[in-house]
Amino acid sequence: MLFVSYTTDAIDGYLARKLNITSSRGSQLDSIGDQITFTVGLIGLFRFETDFITTNLVLIIIAFMPYIIQMLIAYLKYGKATAFHTYLAKASAVLQSVFILWALFINPEYLLFYIMIGVGFLETAEEIILIFMHKNWVSDVKGIYWIYRNRKKQQ
Numbered sequence: 001m002l003f004v005s006y007t008t009d010a011i012d013g014y015l016a017r018k019l020n021i022t023s024s025r026g027s028q029l030d031s032i033g034d035q036i037t038f039t040v041g042l043i044g045l046f047r048f049e050t051d052f053i054t055t056n057l058v059l060i061i062i063a064f065m066p067y068i069i070q071m072l073i074a075y076l077k078y079g080k081a082t083a084f085h086t087y088l089a090k091a092s093a094v095l096q097s098v099f100i101l102w103a104l105f106i107n108p109e110y111l112l113f114y115i116m117i118g119v120g121f122l123e124t125a126e127e128i129i130l131i132f133m134h135k136n137w138v139s140d141v142k143g144i145y146w147i148y149r150n151r152k153k154q155q
Contacts, residue, residue, distance in 0.1 A: 006097040027083035027139035041100035066124040078137040086143040092123040
């Protein structure tokens, strides 16, 4: 079911952008769906890869702290979670889904695990910066580079 969820999420996002049928509500719902799917994947890892989780629990908790901080900042500033959907967030989501599926179907791969955590950290840092760059809630921001590029074009 996780594989189906990841696949349909990717198709949905691609079609929404390709057909230009995006909305702020759709972005929020997509983010909530992503969080639910990720949570289900984590539950699967806790259930079927208990040794891996307990061995790496401290690193997993450390990796989650920036995400929790980012969510708190977003809720304090906007009253809701972000839905930036940056390119880095998409890369992070792909790495998370590949790692979770690989771990559940084959075996946890440490290199992929560390890469996933590193990219996740960078993505969360970018989200925190984006929160401070935007006074009001916005969705579907490509990333910091594109914001600066667009600002330069407007000058």
